[in-house]
Amino acid sequence: MMIAPREHDSIDYNELATLKQLALDGGLGRPVHVSCSELSGKLGVSAQTVSRRLRELEETDHVSRQLVDDGQNVSITEKGESVLHGEYYEYRRLFAAGDEPTLAGTVTDGMGEGKHYISLDGYQRQFEARLGYEPFPGTLNVAVGDDTPHRDRLQTMADGVRIDEWSDEERTYGAATCYPVTVEAGEGEFSPAHILVPDRTHHDERIVEVIAPVELRAELAIDAGSEVILRVAE
Amino acid sequence: MMIAPREHDSIDYNELATLKQLALDGGLGRPVHVSCSELSGKLGVSAQTVSRRLRELEETDHVSRQLVDDGQNVSITEKGESVLHGEYYEYRRLFAAGDEPTLAGTVTDGMGEGKHYISLDGYQRQFEARLGYEPFPGTLNVAVGDDTPHRDRLQTMADGVRIDEWSDEERTYGAATCYPVTVEAGEGEFSPAHILVPDRTHHDERIVEVIAPVELRAELAIDAGSEVILRVAE
DNA sequence: ATTACTAATATACGAGTAC
DNA sequence: TGTACTCGTATATTAGTAA
Structure with a gap:
């Protein structure tokens, strides 16, 4: 095989x-200051092996290094951190299931841009097939501000549903990923809903767009300024 | 080397x-039903390697297996689960620091047994050297009931301080492990304190014994029946 | 279809050494 | 002290095969 x-x-x-x-x-x-022999003891392998592993980690862009006289200063790159975080979420699913990660934010007035795109047939067909519903023609824009780091980890927090790029006679429409969430507002909550993350992000990264089969503003009696919590499904 | x-x-x-x-x-x-080739795909190694690894896991008592016609039923043993849980807590320290694991319980009347033991000189000397304080001569007994599973994971939740066995002319006194906690009760909290887990547990496993340099009942104004939370230190 | 064995090979490891 | 070579050896892996 x-x-x-x-x-x-x-x-x-x-x-x-x-x-x-x-x-x-x-x-x-x-950056953290380490030496191979120090790590050697902690990892239970030889210093040579640690040296090689650190070089491999650098090679694969998981860390960057700066050799100094008494060791080396190692920085874990964004890619390295992402790998660790993905591992964390796998273990989290095993031992802390139910206590789901959340993104907190404030509803903002959308720019009306998302609305146009998600109504297009090339997207609608995929939404219906892959999310199991036809989204209400409009997005709920949520400013996640301080939770932006969490936003960046959406892909390690949940299994994203891919929406493929497609084109008509005139142009190409980009791919995106949808992350399943439950939207909480005050006493109410609604699901299914998805955070829609275009591959090529159009606008402010501190804002996420949420789609759902219903008009969330009406369903949850919320409007610009309302606080909502997006609970990421496992 | x-x-x-x-x-x-x-x-x-x-x-x-x-x-x-x-x-x-x-x-x-x-138990989970798997086949080597199925796992092979998920792990990115050959089915032969999966077969060998499963046998090694069985050999080292991390799983038990039952071969059936169309694959095998694998059960993760307590030891295997403990290894996974330990890994989980390491990642947890990286990404969810600050949000510390807790054990909730109710203060119960002690049996006066712990008091006698911890007062003994052979223990006291170790407590002072390794915990940094001389415990008040008496333990706070906390019934953790429903949180018993958490109790069993204390060793993967925190770095335990070992207390060695010792003997006098008459007998040998057993070893134990101390896990650092902060004791919360109502508005107040106290640390340093430790959950004391004897290697050979004397009594009910749903009860943990807490030691501290002060009399916790007086310090936190608690008594039998009071609800307390033991927050495990990282 | 399985699991597991054997044998060939690829990879990882650590001793020794250089700088 | 460091890190990082080379190189012989140990270990892990897979292909092929058997049951």
Whole structure:
């Protein structure tokens, strides 16, 4: 049987263990000063192996390094952090199921742009087939501001549903990913709903667009300024 | 340089990945039906490798297996679950720091047994050296009832401080582990405090014993029946 | 279809060494 | 002290095969 070749920028579990150790040693926010022999003890492998693993992690863009006299300063890249975070969410699903991650934000007046796009037939057909409903023609725009870091981790928090790009005679319409959420507002809540993240984001990254089979503003009696919580489904 | 030999019952990261996949496939509570080729696809290795890893996991007592015609039913053992849970808590420290695990319970009248033991000099010396305080001569007994599963995971939730066994002319006194906690009661809270878990547990497993440098009942104005929360330190 | 064995090979590891 | 080579060896992996 043919096994898919390892991608050149992927990570194996021993490298992941090394990356996790760097994170545990404080490497997530800032660079961390380490030496191979120090990590060697913590990981239970030789210093040579640690040296090689760190070089591999650098090669695959999971860390960046700066060699100094008494060791090296290692920074975990965004890609490295994303890998660790994905791992975290897998374990989270195992042991903290039910206590789902959330995004808190404020409803804002939309720009009317999303409305036009999601009404297009090329998108509607996919929504219906892959989300199981035909979205109300309009998006609920939620300013997630401080929760932006969470927004960036949506892809590791839930299984996104892909919407493919398509074209008509005139132009091409871009692909997007939909993340399943429950929308909470005051006492009420509604699902199914999805956060719609276009591959090429059109506007402010601190705002997410939510689609649902109903008009959420009416359904939940909310309007610009209302506080809502988007609970990410598992 | 000498590297410590791998212990015969330890787990390497590739086996851990396999174990995690079994858990994600629903193997935590109950046995899960899998086949090597099915796991092969999910793990990106050959079916032969999966077969070997499953046998290794069985060998090291992380799973138990039952071969059937169309695959095998795999159960993750307590040991296997503990390994996964430990991994979960490491990632949790990375991404959910601050939001610490807790044990909720009710203060119960102690049996006066703990009091006698912790006052003994052989223990006191260790407490002072390793916990940084001399415990008040008496334990706060907390019935954790429903949180018993959490109790069993104390060792993966925090770094326990070991208290060694010792003996005098007459007998040997057993070893124990202390887990750092903050005790919350009503508006007040106190730390440092530790949950004391004897290696050979003397009494009801649904009760944990808490020690602190002060008399917690007086300090927090609590008594039998009071609700307390033990917040496990990271 | 399975699982598991054997044997060939690919990969990872650590000792020794250089800088 | 560091890191990072080379290189012989140990380990892990897969192909092929058997049951």
